[in-house]
Amino acid sequence: MLYFDNNATTAADPEVVAAMLPFLGERFGNPSSAHALGEDAADAVRAARASVARLLGATAPDEIVFTSGGTESNNLALRAAFAAQSGRRVIVTCATEHSSVLEPCAQLERSGARVVRAGVSRTGLVDLPALMSQLTPECAVVSLMLANNEIGVVQDIAPLGARCRELGILFHADLVQAAGKLPLSVRALNADLATISAHKLHGPKGVGALYVRAGLACAPLVFGGSQERGRRPGTENVAGIVGFGRAAELARAFAADVDARARVASLRDEFENGLLARIPGASVNGARDRRVANTTSIRFAGLDAETLLMSFSSQGLYASAGSACHAQARRPSHVLLALGLAETEAAECVRFSLSRHTTSADCRAALEIVAAAAAELRVPGGL
Secondary structure: OEEOEOOOOOOOOHHHHHHHHHHHOOOOOOOOOOOHHHHHHHHHHHHHHHHHHHHHOOOOHHHEEEEOOHHHHHHHHHHHHHHHOOOOOEEEEEOOOOHHHHHHHHHHHHOOOEEEEEOOOOOOOOOHHHHHHOOOOOEEEEEEEOEOOOOOEEOOOHHHHHHHHHHOOEEEEEOOOOEOOEOOOOOOOOOOEEEEEHHHOOOOOOOEEEEEOOOOOOOOOOOOOOHHHHOOOOOOOHHHHHHHHHHHHHHHHHHHOHHHHHHHHHHHHHHHHHHHHHOOOEEEOOOOOOEOOOEEEEEEOOOOHHHHHHHHHHOOEEOEOOOHHHOOOOOOOHHHHHOOOOHHHHOOEEEEEOOOOOOHHHHHHHHHHHHHHHHHHHOOOOO
């Protein structure tokens, strides 16, 4: 199997699975129970919370709120931030954000907020000085992702966070696609809130976290319990949280290893350059010099991405046409449209995303499959 869809989800690391298994069996206690089995589960949750806090560079473990994943965390962050800023009605975000940011913003807009959606250049980068010049005391919250999920472009968000702090604006950073790929510090990013998801960094699905800066109010989305200090009621997913904690430790070690990250970037570049050299009309979407190491988005001019993906899949190569959240919707990627591509051009794009486990042999084999499929598709009646 040649798996090049790691921005959609990653395989759980064997160490993560091993850490989780006892909590699916004999260590099954409820962390809220006042007995030894419950305390064992509570201790495991506390340890995992500390591991996630270290991954994010948080000040204290209590700044971490466990959730069901990135989508819930983004929704919780935006609603909590907007509610905490009484009298401020403006939300600022970017046109290339994940739908779990854009759609809650749209919902808040229908409830009376005013949403400013900043555009991006052809490279996928926001004009940060221009954006910061538009910030006023009317702004309640600014939400911007560090690394884009479709094109991998990395924004320089720390100065934006600093400016927000000067103006009393809450700053939310979506770190879902950056965690485990870049060294992170929510303090250096000047983030008040930040989102990550376990299954993007070789942890289990169904668990994520929201960083909430100490002292910041965080009203829950649901009610009915005191878990997560009242910020996210409901019995904790102990096994998932334990797996998340172990995945966070492994991800932090990888992100701190300059050579390991450079190896992935080198593999990505080798694969990408091979595609550009062998496939007429192939081009890269977004800034090539401002990306996370594992991601490339390629436009195959004149070729249909969905047809290519079906051909790849039949040969054991797995990639995607964009965000996994919209893979079944078959509509053009809003990220690619924001870059200035026409709908027909966006329909010619494929995202390939590597992991820390991807090998040079994987890249060579994938290149051969992609090049052959592209050549065959150009032949009338091919594929």
